[in-house]
Amino acid sequence: MIDKSELPIAGTKRPPQREITLRRTASIVPQQNVQSRSLLAVIVIMSFLACLTIGAVGMIRSTASSWASQISREITIQIKPDDTIDMDKTLGAVRELALSFVGTTGGTILDKDATARLLEPWLGAGLDIDELPVPRLVIITIDEQNPPDFTAMRATLAKKIPQAYLDDHRTWVDRLVSMARTTVIIGSGVLGLVFFAMVLTVIFATRGALAGNRHIIEVLHFVGAESSFVAEQFQKHFLLISMKGALTGAFLAAFCFAAAGWWQTRSIATPESDQAAALFGSFTIDWTGYVGIFLTMLVIAALTTLTARFTVMKTIDDIDNIRSDPGRIDQNQP
Amino acid sequence: MIHFENVGLRYGMGPEILKDLTFDIPKKSFQFLTGPSGAGKTTLLRLLFMSLRPTRGLIKVFGREMSSIPQSELPMLRRRVGIVFQDFRLLDHLTTYENVALPLRVRGKDESGYRTDVVELLKWVGLGDRINVLPPVLSGGEKQRVAIARALIDQPELLLADEPTGNVDPPMAKRILKLFMELNRFGTAVVIATHDLSLMDQVEARRMILTSGRLDLYD
Numbered sequence: 001m002i003d004k005s006e007l008p009i010a011g012t013k014r015p016p017q018r019e020i021t022l023r024r025t026a027s028i029v030p031q032q033n034v035q036s037r038s039l040l041a042v043i044v045i046m047s048f049l050a051c052l053t054i055g056a057v058g059m060i061r062s063t064a065s066s067w068a069s070q071i072s073r074e075i076t077i078q079i080k081p082d083d084t085i086d087m088d089k090t091l092g093a094v095r096e097l098a099l100s101f102v103g104t105t106g107g108t109i110l111d112k113d114a115t116a117r118l119l120e121p122w123l124g125a126g127l128d129i130d131e132l133p134v135p136r137l138v139i140i141t142i143d144e145q146n147p148p149d150f151t152a153m154r155a156t157l158a159k160k161i162p163q164a165y166l167d168d169h170r171t172w173v174d175r176l177v178s179m180a181r182t183t184v185i186i187g188s189g190v191l192g193l194v195f196f197a198m199v200l201t202v203i204f205a206t207r208g209a210l211a212g213n214r215h216i217i218e219v220l221h222f223v224g225a226e227s228s229f230v231a232e233q234f235q236k237h238f239l240l241i242s243m244k245g246a247l248t249g250a251f252l253a254a255f256c257f258a259a260a261g262w263w264q265t266r267s268i269a270t271p272e273s274d275q276a277a278a279l280f281g282s283f284t285i286d287w288t289g290y291v292g293i294f295l296t297m298l299v300i301a302a303l304t305t306l307t308a309r310f311t312v313m314k315t316i317d318d319i320d321n322i323r324s325d326p327g328r329i330d331q332n333q334p
Numbered sequence: 335m336i337h338f339e340n341v342g343l344r345y346g347m348g349p350e351i352l353k354d355l356t357f358d359i360p361k362k363s364f365q366f367l368t369g370p371s372g373a374g375k376t377t378l379l380r381l382l383f384m385s386l387r388p389t390r391g392l393i394k395v396f397g398r399e400m401s402s403i404p405q406s407e408l409p410m411l412r413r414r415v416g417i418v419f420q421d422f423r424l425l426d427h428l429t430t431y432e433n434v435a436l437p438l439r440v441r442g443k444d445e446s447g448y449r450t451d452v453v454e455l456l457k458w459v460g461l462g463d464r465i466n467v468l469p470p471v472l473s474g475g476e477k478q479r480v481a482i483a484r485a486l487i488d489q490p491e492l493l494l495a496d497e498p499t500g501n502v503d504p505p506m507a508k509r510i511l512k513l514f515m516e517l518n519r520f521g522t523a524v525v526i527a528t529h530d531l532s533l534m535d536q537v538e539a540r541r542m543i544l545t546s547g548r549l550d551l552y553d
Contacts, residue, residue: 020453022431023466025445030427219423222385223484224413225440227406320385320405 029216029237035209036237039304040245042205046198047249047300053194054292055257055285057187062286064180075140075150075168081133082163091136094164097156098140103148110137195299202300206238206307210315217315231312235305242304246297254293257285335361335492335523336382341391343377351377353547355391359492359525364518366534367527369544375527376420378544379494382525383417384408396491413441416485416522418495422477424469424484430456430476431465434483441488448487455483459513460506474501482510492523499533507533 030036077094081087095107110118112129115136119127142148150168157164210217213234220230260283285293336359343352351374359365359382367375380386384395384403393400396411403411416437424433431452432439438448456465459479469477478501485493493514499507511533518524525542528534534541541552 020465022449023429025439026428026432028425028428028436028439033427215423216425219425219436220440221409222383222412222417222419222423223437223440224409226409229440229442317405320408 027237028220028233029213031237033212035212036241039205039209039238040241042201043242043245043300043304044249044252046201047246047296048252049249050191050194050198050296050300051250051253051293052256053187053191054296055253055289057184057191058285058289058292059283060187061180061184063282064176064183069144072169072173073141073144075142075166077138077140077157078135078165078167079138079161080135080163080165085161085163087136090161090163091138094157094161095138095140097160098138098148098153101148101153103143103146104140105143106141108139108141110139195296198296198300199303202242202303203307206304207311209238210234210308210311214315217312218319221316221319227313227316230316231309234308234312238308239301239305242301243297246300250293250297254285257283335359335396337392337394338381339392341381341388341393343374343381343386343389350389351547352381352388352544352549355549357542357549357551359523361491361523362518362521363540364515364524364537365526365540365542366537367525367542367544368529368534371529373544374547375544376496378549379417379496379525379527382492382494383415384411413437413488414491416488416490416493418478418481418485418493418498420496420500422469422481424477424480426469429466429468430461430472430480433469433480434487436484437488452483452487455487456480459483459510475503475506478502479506479510482513486513486517489517489520490522493517493525495524495526497528498526499528499530504532508536511536 075098077098079085079087079090079094091109095109098104099107115134116127116129119129119134123132150166154166157166217230217234220233221227264283338355338357341352341355342350344350355378367378369375377386381388381393384400387393387400395403396414398411425436428436434456435445435448435452438452439445453462453465456462459482461476461479461483464472464476469480472480478498482495482498485495495514498514499510502510507530514524514526515537526533543550543552
């Protein structure tokens, strides 16, 4: 029979023994396994796509608003050629008349060379503008905050110089604003879809990763761990994975924008860059974009952590419910 | 400590696996649970571990009727019961030491307070040189001993062991049995489910024999 003092159970007093070297106590939830790595990859990809979409939508919004504001900053007065007028004098008079209105900030007469360049795509190079009855333009810049009274300006022009026609670009501005709004709505829709896909993917990937750890939940439950303790262990683990994944994805997206912006700066005034700038605007993210990226990271972290918590609690509930209902047989149980 | 009265259990619409079981597991008692394969030994252990509820009858655990125990209180009650699973249920990413220390860890105990106890218990079950080893490299017998040590470490009031000597050689089986007896001497009630007649012959203890779902007691 064993001597009572020999039995090495908790709380029994014994003489000091030789110290044994133990490794640093491992986490209850395995840090590295296939499920965790897969979840990390999924979170990196989804975070990257979501952040990229946020940046792209922000870029489209600012580009669209820039188009509209650029055009609404100017009006054009067109003077049709007429034998009864001296074109150069009329151009000057129109400019003076326009500038006499409150709300105008400057006026530029488009000279013959500039007008020829404008018509070059249709009439070819080497055009002698005096040979053709080409209308001439005066570009008036206006104060966006306090625009002039276009109706009065139009009436005055019609009265004093009937050959002049004022174009306040309203049609273009309206179309552009409408297009910009549509683009932003489409972009927001895409962002919503990407977010929805991200939410579902992260939830299912987290649940998948947890399914591979069910045996750990069971063992912890059976050695007397409370549900909250088990949930906390998994929450911590999944929070770490999600933060790592979300940060990596967000960093990659920000890097993509920075790289595109750098390329745009380096290749300024080249046809490729001009085309890209015309289509997409400037590859920069404003502060709202960075706030969006940060919020995306928070959403991913919260989603992963909460999914982990609820899944663990549900798994424990299932274990107890299956066990408390003899009609349901769980083959994994002892 | 545990009281069963006319307990019956069936899975779904199938036949009754356990029929009219009426018995007590008194404090500090020692008993073997035996019977042919499929007689319901593991199912009875599950009932004792509060991981199944009976189809009929009354079970009282530590003075409380099982049907009235809320789910949230089960972990606290299970802390008073140690269990050795037939398939060990060790966590492969934790060392032998960490697996044995797990019940103490989940109770929020400080490692410095239990380190020596765990190491000593592992030495006692013959695993002193396997303390830092992961379960996948342990033999079946070694895993068995780790599972036993994990069940014993917090000196439970009731120890349930499902075939605890099934994977060890006779000298180690004898040693494990002595450990159970020693634990029993300290006040733990022990229920060992086993087929091993030679093991049962070593101890004068109550035998609970399950045959076709019915229980016969031999004190």
